Amino acid sequence: MRNKGGKMTLDKMLCFFSIVLVFGGCIAETSAGPPKTEFDAIDFDFGRIPPDAVVTHIYKLTNSGGDSIVIEKVRPYCGCTKAPLTKTVIYPGETAPIELRFNSRGYRGRAKKSAAVTVKIGENTEKYRLTFVTQTDTGNIPFSTGEVGVYPYAVEFTDSIKTAKITITNRTAAKRVVRVDDYQSDRLKLSWNKKTLGPKKEAVLEVTRLVPADGIVASITIESPGRYNTRITIPVSERKATSRSSSRSGVHRSPDRPMYENPWQQQRK
Missing domain, CATH: 2.60.40.10 (Immunoglobulins)
Structure with a gap:
């Protein structure tokens, strides 16, 4: 890559740096990786709860990939459950809370509820189901x-x-x-x-x-x-x-x- 005087020619220098830039870009793209989601858990057991009360649990969604993801919506399957969404865009390495609140008014005994979470990952859309179970008490105190x-x-x-x-x-x-x-x-x-x-x-x-x-x-x-x-x-x-x-x-x-x-x-x- 050097001429007779021991110096690198301009053409060869440009070629060398082009290879370095292309190779470095490939490494950066590979290390970033595609978007990836990870829930800490997708179900939860409240156990026994009192009647006419609101209990809540926060599921955690982590973006462990190299590009941002978007929580498009969280849709509970029952009017007894609410899902206040405080964070929609999750950047690489970040974790977002997905909260489900259950109102036990009108319930007695065991109940199983769920909510659908729609997440946009790159060009694709994926759906997850979060569930929880409760056992609403009859109101006896203590x-x-x-x-x-x-x-x-x-x-x-x-x-x-x-x-x-x-x-x-x-x-x-x-x-x-x-x-x-x-x-x-x-x-x-x-x-x-x-x-x-x-x-x-x-x-x-x-x-x-x-x-x-x-x-x-x-x-x-x-x-x-x-x-x-x-x-x-x-x-x-x-x-x-x-x-x-x-x-x-x-x-x-x-x-x-x-x-x-x-x-x-x-x-x-």
């Missing part, structure tokens, strides 16, 4: 699966109420592991003082809202493995003016039951 008791069964916030406490009770004669399986960390902060409960013991889960009370929608799913896998979801919402609730804490009470800090403790007395 909330219990027989092995684990949870009180209150709903949390309500106002502008003046920023923190609430949930008491979780082990109603069995053996140790129980209890964990928070799901919640919306952009809206709530949780402080959990125990993860293993001794027989007939209880723990307190402190819930602090991170957003204004106006219009807040969130939920906390608690799980405890055992003879039966216990799952309970506690809805978190704004207190309405007509709600019959305690004025001193962010808990909802039954109109026909006095407010106890822990009803399970009252029952043991």
